[in-house]
Amino acid sequence: MDETPRPLDDIRREIDALDHRIHDALMARAALVASVRRAKGTGGAILRPGREAAVLRRLVARHHGDMDPSVVVRIWREIMTASSRQQGAFSVAVASAAAGGAGIELARDHFGMLTALQPSSSIAQAIRAVTENRAQVALVPLAEDMPDDPWWRSLGTGPEPRLVVIARLPFARDHRAGAALLVGRQDFDPSGEDRGFVIAETRAEISQARLRVALEKHGLAVTGFPASIDDPGGGSLQLVEVATYVEPGDPRLAAAAAEAAEHASLRVAGGYAVPLDLPRG
Numbered sequence: 001m002d003e004t005p006r007p008l009d010d011i012r013r014e015i016d017a018l019d020h021r022i023h024d025a026l027m028a029r030a031a032l033v034a035s036v037r038r039a040k041g042t043g044g045a046i047l048r049p050g051r052e053a054a055v056l057r058r059l060v061a062r063h064h065g066d067m068d069p070s071v072v073v074r075i076w077r078e079i080m081t082a083s084s085r086q087q088g089a090f091s092v093a094v095a096s097a098a099a100g101g102a103g104i105e106l107a108r109d110h111f112g113m114l115t116a117l118q119p120s121s122s123i124a125q126a127i128r129a130v131t132e133n134r135a136q137v138a139l140v141p142l143a144e145d146m147p148d149d150p151w152w153r154s155l156g157t158g159p160e161p162r163l164v165v166i167a168r169l170p171f172a173r174d175h176r177a178g179a180a181l182l183v184g185r186q187d188f189d190p191s192g193e194d195r196g197f198v199i200a201e202t203r204a205e206i207s208q209a210r211l212r213v214a215l216e217k218h219g220l221a222v223t224g225f226p227a228s229i230d231d232p233g234g235g236s237l238q239l240v241e242v243a244t245y246v247e248p249g250d251p252r253l254a255a256a257a258a259e260a261a262e263h264a265s266l267r268v269a270g271g272y273a274v275p276l277d278l279p280r281g
Contacts, residue, residue: 026079030086037087046087046136049167049182050189052080053273056171057193060276069278073172081112091116092182093129093138097146099169099178103139106180110169123151130185131163137184139169143227143239150229152239155269156199156248161185164270165197172276181272188245191273195223196245198253202264203235211238214260218252220244245271 056076060069084090094103094117107117118135120126123146129135143152156162166189167182198220200211212222221243228238246253246268253266260266 033083033086045186046084046090047184048189050191050273053171053191057276060278070172073278077110078112081115085115091118091135093118093120093126093135095120095123095126095138095140097123097141098139098180102178103180106169106178107139123149127151127163127183130183137166137182139180139182142179142181147227150227152227152269153229153237156267161187164188164268165272166270168272168275171273172278188270190245193274194245194271195274196242196271197269198240198242198246198266199269200238200240200260200264200266201235202261204261205230205236206261208238211240211260214256215240215242217259218256220246220252220256239269
């Protein structure tokens with residue numbers, strides 16, 4: 001086999017030609033995104049975190065060679081967020097407590113340098129930006145990180161589209177610098193491998209063990225209880241994480257609620273795509 005080094009000028013010309021083909025593909029992709037925007041018309045969700053997660057899983061699974069897969073994730077995160085901005089005004093309200101105070105950094109890592117971020121002094125302010133249509137999504141702390149601020153208690157209530165959890169960041173675990181949740185007023189976008197959140201509301205306190213038994217009896221495996229509000233004599237709210245996303249109206253919710261306690265109810269509070277474990281070189 002001839003191992004004579006190729007002339008540098010030849011290699012550079014080939015790289016230039018590849019750059020042009022990559023650029024052509026990006027322009028073709030942008031044209032398709034414009035077609036998507038016209039097909040959806042107004043009112044469709046700009047952000048599709050489930051589809052984005054599925055795309056990244058597929059690309060990382062097929063990736064090989066000398067380039068670190070985290071670079072592929074970074075490139076496609078910029079491409080996908082640019083596509084979101086192409087479809088309409090897009091901004092993210094970031095609660096100051098998100099990701100242990102590193103919410104802006106986490107949002108920049110996920111949404112890129114060109115996405116408008118709205119720093120918010122409180123979780124309530126960030127969520128209000130979404131409900132008042134001043135931001136499309138809000139980045140807020142994990143419920144378990146803020147036990148004294150039950151910001152999650154109103155998830156899944158009110159007029160459609162309801163406020164729900166739609167993603168957990170960072171999606172690629174290799175980028176971890178603190179974690180946070182994205183909430184938005186849009187339908188949950190499944191990725192094919194998701195966790196779900198439900199809120200259990202009862203008129204009297206109920207143990208997590210009893211609630212777990214009721215849920216798992218009806219096929220809803222519990223992976224955790226991130227937060228709860230107990231009011232002695234006044235009932236309780238519990239945020240429950242389950243192993244798969246549950247659609248609103250799933251009959252298992254009503255059956256599990258009836259099993260758990262008298263006058264109990266379970267409502268869907270969203271979910272998130274299971275984070276991607278990047279292979280390490």
